[in-house]
Amino acid sequence: MSTESPLIQSMRTAVAAAPNDVPLRLHLAELLLGAGLSEAAVAEAAVALQHAPGDAGARTLMMRAMGLPAPAAEQPEPTPAPAPAPPTGFDWAAAENEVADAVPPRFVTSGPTSTAPEAPLAADGGGDPGETMAWEVDTPGTVTLADVGGMEEIKERLEAAFLAPMRNPELGRLYGKSLRGGLLMYGPPGCGKTFIARAVAGELGASFMSVSINDVLDMWMGNSERNMHEVFETARRQAPCVLFLDEVDALGAKRSRMQHGGMRNTVNQLLTELDGVGGANEGVFVLAATNVPWDVDIALRRPGRLDRTLLVLPPDAPAREAILRYHLRDRPIESVDLGKLVKVTEDLSGADLAHLCESASERALLDSSRTGVVRMIDMRDLLGAAKEIRPSTDPWFASARNVAMFANEGGMYDELLAYLKRKRKL
CATH class of the missing domain: 1.25.40.10 (Tetratricopeptide repeat domain)
Known part of the structure; x- marks a missing residue:
């Protein structure tokens, strides 16, 4: 045998x-x-x-x-029946103990760990002159700020400056507060600005619409301005709606640096739409994200437009644990000490952490291929990958430091300066 x-x-x-x-x-x-x-x-x-x-x-x-014998040719399959339920008499707990x-266990603990939810952070035409573009609008999602691991300070800022007034329209009307708002999120790339925008839409029970420069820019004269207008018209029809302007430094770049009249007109159209004359933007909540806020036209940050700012920094320890759990959830792992891994990944962005898990998987895969013995991903792979990955946020902080120190007009970068001092990066 x-x-x-x-x-x-x-x-x-x-x-x-x-x-x-x-x-x-x-x-x-x-x-x-x-x-x-x-x-x-x-x-x-x-x-x-x-x-x-x-x-x-x-x-x-x-x-x-x-x-x-195998069938000579595959025939079209009928609609598959639902998979049968596992036998109720099988004792899974006894089998697991056996x-x-x-x-080995998938995870081990080395002390108190966070109970943060398993969620990634992170979270981007030319046509004929008379062509009408269709804009994709997502229905109200189930993702809320509770699904964002850690980042309690950011959640509190969002609640106080943006969400609380929007959730209480009657109180807002009593105090003459318009049901509209604009928030500019900035920070290093890969830290979850898009995911936070979706979570805000979920908190408000609002539709979500994401727009980038590729959706607006057009080769035909006047079409870019028309596309910008149609974007806001679609959001108004879908109100309440969170309109997310991704890479707003491209959509609303400083006009003083522009020589091309067409792009200047597009920025002017964006400013006009943000004003929403006659209360047209009631129920439209505009969120914008950028990695280079110093390249955004100053008129966009005028009161009544994107007049509030939020700094989105690399994930803190609870957020890193949630991100690592998320990216390891479907991989064969054993004896992974998340507490230790969180400590050695400080300053890594959400995108860096995803890359770390991918690199660790490659290490185990290559080792299994060379030896002919399939093995699990373990701490050796994860710590080895962590040593090779440098924070992708470092170049951003190097550029942002000079702006925060010497061009902090109106105190916009006070929060960034405080972070740099705390991390001793000044």
Whole structure:
């Protein structure tokens, strides 16, 4: 009777860590079939078909393992039936305890850890002269600020300066507060400005509309201004709506630096739409994001337009833990000490943390390929990747430091100066 090779045993361990991974389970079944373990291959193929009833590869492998001829040609599949529920009599807790010595835990703790939610932070034409563009508007989403890991200071600022007045329209009318608002978020790239904008829309129960310069700019004279107008008209029709202007430094760059009249006219149109003469912007909440606020036209920050600013910094410790959990959730890992990993990733952006997890996966994959033994991602891979990654935010802070120190007009960069002093980057 054939016995299982070390490779098959390693694959079984990987499948146990990721039981819903159909391709991984089918690969195990192929190895079992090649080793002459037909019954075991049939069992693995059957489980794969439970997870993916319409998978042609799983059906073909099942027939091969059972000694039946494969179909000559695949016919169109009928609508797959829902996967059968797992047997109610199976004691999963007992099975987990039985293999506890063979399969290490996915996460280990080295002290108190945060209970932050598992969410990534992070969170971007030319046509014919008479063409009308369609703008995509997302319905009110379920993502709220509660899904943003950590960043409590940013949440408090948003609540006090932006969200609280919007949630209480009656109180706003009593004090003569218009149901409109403008907020400019700035900071280093990859720190979650877009995700925060979506969370604000969820908090308000509002539609969400994201616009960048590619959506507005047009080769035909006058079309860019018309597109800008149509963007705001769509948001007004969908009110309440959060209109997110991504990379607003491109949409609203300083006109004093422009020589092209067409782009100047587009910026002028944006200013006109933000004014919303006659209360046209009631229920339209404008959020803008930029990495270079010093390149935004000063008129955009006039009271009544984007008159409030919010600095979005690299994720703090609870946010880093949430981001790392999110990007490791579907990967085969063992004995990962998140507390230690959070400490060595200070100053990394959300995008940097995603890259760290990807690099650690590549390390384990290459090692498995070289040795022929599939293994899990562990702390060696994650810490090794962390040593090689330099914070992508450093160049941004190098540029922002000079602006904050020597061009802090009206105290706009006071919050940035305080952060730089706290981090001793001045």
